[in-house]
Amino acid sequence: MMSASTGYQRYAGVFTPTTTIHPSTPSQCGTIVSPGFETETLIESIHPIPISEIGSNKFMEAYCINLERLSIQAHLTAGSLSAQDAIEVPVSSNATVAAGLLNSWGASDAEYVVNAFLEHPEKVEAMVKTLLAIEFWRGNVLFRREKKEIERKDEYNELNDYFGGKEEALAHQLAANGNVLRTAFVLHAETTIVSLLNLIFYNCIPAAFLDGNGDDVMLALIDYCARQLIFLGAPVESNNALYKQKHPRCTSELAEYLAQRTRLSEIKASVYDSTYQTAISAVALSRYVCENVNEFGPSLVSRMLEVHDFPLLMVPLIEEPPWTRRRMLEKGGTSSMIWEKLNEHNEWDVVSPTDLLRLTKHEGQPWLALYHLVTSKICREAYGLDDFRKSSLMRLRRYLQKPILDQLPVLNEVARYLDELSILGVPSSGHGVHRPSSLASSSGLLMQRVDTLRLSIVGKTQVNNPSYWNAVIETQWNDIFSTITDSRDHMLRRIGSEIYGGSGLDDHGAKAVSNPGTSPQDDNNWKLDFSRPVEKVMLYVHNGNEPTIVFELVTVEDGNASITDTLLGPFRRIKLRPKPISGDVEAIFPHAKVDAKVQFCSVSRAGLDHELSLSIDSLLLATTQPNSIPNEYEEVGVSLPDHFPTKEWRQLGDLQDKRAILQLGFKRLECGIIPAGCTYLRAYKLDNAFISQPVAC
Numbered sequence: 001m002m003s004a005s006t007g008y009q010r011y012a013g014v015f016t017p018t019t020t021i022h023p024s025t026p027s028q029c030g031t032i033v034s035p036g037f038e039t040e041t042l043i044e045s046i047h048p049i050p051i052s053e054i055g056s057n058k059f060m061e062a063y064c065i066n067l068e069r070l071s072i073q074a075h076l077t078a079g080s081l082s083a084q085d086a087i088e089v090p091v092s093s094n095a096t097v098a099a100g101l102l103n104s105w106g107a108s109d110a111e112y113v114v115n116a117f118l119e120h121p122e123k124v125e126a127m128v129k130t131l132l133a134i135e136f137w138r139g140n141v142l143f144r145r146e147k148k149e150i151e152r153k154d155e156y157n158e159l160n161d162y163f164g165g166k167e168e169a170l171a172h173q174l175a176a177n178g179n180v181l182r183t184a185f186v187l188h189a190e191t192t193i194v195s196l197l198n199l200i201f202y203n204c205i206p207a208a209f210l211d212g213n214g215d216d217v218m219l220a221l222i223d224y225c226a227r228q229l230i231f232l233g234a235p236v237e238s239n240n241a242l243y244k245q246k247h248p249r250c251t252s253e254l255a256e257y258l259a260q261r262t263r264l265s266e267i268k269a270s271v272y273d274s275t276y277q278t279a280i281s282a283v284a285l286s287r288y289v290c291e292n293v294n295e296f297g298p299s300l301v302s303r304m305l306e307v308h309d310f311p312l313l314m315v316p317l318i319e320e321p322p323w324t325r326r327r328m329l330e331k332g333g334t335s336s337m338i339w340e341k342l343n344e345h346n347e348w349d350v351v352s353p354t355d356l357l358r359l360t361k362h363e364g365q366p367w368l369a370l371y372h373l374v375t376s377k378i379c380r381e382a383y384g385l386d387d388f389r390k391s392s393l394m395r396l397r398r399y400l401q402k403p404i405l406d407q408l409p410v411l412n413e414v415a416r417y418l419d420e421l422s423i424l425g426v427p428s429s430g431h432g433v434h435r436p437s438s439l440a441s442s443s444g445l446l447m448q449r450v451d452t453l454r455l456s457i458v459g460k461t462q463v464n465n466p467s468y469w470n471a472v473i474e475t476q477w478n479d480i481f482s483t484i485t486d487s488r489d490h491m492l493r494r495i496g497s498e499i500y501g502g503s504g505l506d507d508h509g510a511k512a513v514s515n516p517g518t519s520p521q522d523d524n525n526w527k528l529d530f531s532r533p534v535e536k537v538m539l540y541v542h543n544g545n546e547p548t549i550v551f552e553l554v555t556v557e558d559g560n561a562s563i564t565d566t567l568l569g570p571f572r573r574i575k576l577r578p579k580p581i582s583g584d585v586e587a588i589f590p591h592a593k594v595d596a597k598v599q600f601c602s603v604s605r606a607g608l609d610h611e612l613s614l615s616i617d618s619l620l621l622a623t624t625q626p627n628s629i630p631n632e633y634e635e636v637g638v639s640l641p642d643h644f645p646t647k648e649w650r651q652l653g654d655l656q657d658k659r660a661i662l663q664l665g666f667k668r669l670e671c672g673i674i675p676a677g678c679t680y681l682r683a684y685k686l687d688n689a690f691i692s693q694p695v696a697c
Helices: 004-010 037-044 057-088 112-119 121-142 155-160 170-177 180-203 216-233 240-246 251-260 263-291 298-307 310-319 361-374 377-382 387-394 402-407 411-422 452-458 466-481 490-498 525-530
Strands: 324-331 334-342 348-351 534-543 546-555 562-566 569-582 593-600 611-616 635-638 647-652 661-674 682-694
Touching (some): 037 057, 037 647, 057 112, 057 180, 121 170, 121 216, 121 263, 121 452, 121 466, 170 263, 180 263, 216 298, 216 310, 216 452, 240 263, 240 324, 263 310, 263 361, 298 310, 298 377, 310 361, 310 387, 334 361, 361 377, 361 411, 387 411, 525 682, 534 569, 534 682, 546 682, 593 661, 611 647
Antiparallel strands (some): 334 348, 534 546, 534 593, 593 611, 635 661, 661 682
16 A cells, blocks of 8 residues: 555655746746845845735835745746656655756755745744735725625625625726726735745745644635635636636637726736636645645644535536636637646646646646545544535546546545545434534534634724725725826836846746747857956946946955856856945935946957946836925935835846846945935945856856
């Protein structure tokens, strides 16, 4: 008999939570998050955000920029490790990566973003609290749910009845004001949090969340996952978000929609897309929760099995998978029926009929969750079986045939459990249960824990209080959204610059940009040109009519170069320090243009210039405009907003251009400066820099 742990570990590298950054998506951001100081700085900015501040600059800074950068870096690293695991077929999910893949880094060290979160469980709890706040915001502030008079609470309607036509809902004001894009990024933050929680929980669940006095976070996550599973298991015809994915518009309908769409319809489409993607990610999160069920206390196990019935929540995901669809394809005046499956990049791929039984990562998640539940001794003892549960689970036996079992041999244990269940006598529905230890037993007193973490977000008395939500809507409109539009939103420009405008070079062997068209081995001449020792780096900071600030970037005396593997080969990363040459270097203009001249020691090929020019049109540093009219005097000692990050990074150059790359680090000042004749607050100074050069083979 194959052991449960061995069978599962063999396939750990295949069904990892790697939503790897796809080369052709906008996430080809070249965001670089270095281990150590920068990672700690970004994580330090993660705090719980109350509902009234969802969508604020503080929220956008922490979750749409900093957390997004951390998530991208973590997924890129996990993708590299997962690819190696799948090739080598390790017997442990924590096996050391082969030497040379990530230089001298092992798997544990390479996932420094995940490890940093595991060292700071309070930041994971902050993410969970913000996740619940976004969920409340999406359903009670952005769009007001219609409260229907029903005898019992209909959890499905709570999740799907978003658009009741309430004019006081915030979405109508956002559409009229032109805040469509900011709204989309706020909604995407929920997906980002769930996706990053997948990576963290794949490694392990923080011990603080398993303690009897600190398991409120896990209770809230179990409830959250259950709501998402219910959402995906609902009938397609009455689930707008799922219907949009299962029945996409044909070409003619899409053209008509694009011509007639409104801002409000764009916001609704963003809600549909984000809720679907978040729910899909939550299936993987549910699997990791089920994987650790043996570490939970009795109250959490009871929550999963008796309150939410996780085994039965997996059944509709297998029978009517939300990641598979069949649609008509119009081409050349003819139409044909095709099958499509959602891949790990959340894109729909056409699948031939012969490959329909090939499991994708999404399809494997509910099976693995079910495997952990039915093979756990604790779950078997606590799960109260009756005729309804038995018949529901037995519907899955027909799917466990040779094509599926060959791909996931651990499911032989599930098949064996179902075969045993088929001959097991259980009470009829409503007449008791098979397991006396179940909380569903016919006792006189039933007790159930309250999700105190979720209630603390709003307050028990405010959840169903329309006046409270109206006050939140009014506060958000007056304090956050009424003064900005997408065209004048500096946070959107920062997101475009820091998240979607980088080079794709990360510190440990991942590359997010598209393939330049040739393999690194095709032409290494460019490496010879830019791998030579750097003689001098000059930096020119321009600010309109003001004198240009000039720095010379010199190598730090005790700085050691680090080597980073990329798909274009290894890069050498050298730390530099700024040496002021001329100009006022005390504070940098936030929208300054920067030019850099990198001079190399010699010329490797005749006819080539030994100088490399790099530039960035605008630094887009965090700033405000306290004054609408320029001062006639310099204003110093200005207090800086709390949401201003302590460190800002900007990059000159792109890996795709096959040349050296320069990174500039800006440090927040103790107090800001507003020079005479200027309205923008200056809050940063140039602190350090890094230059990355290719290593010639």
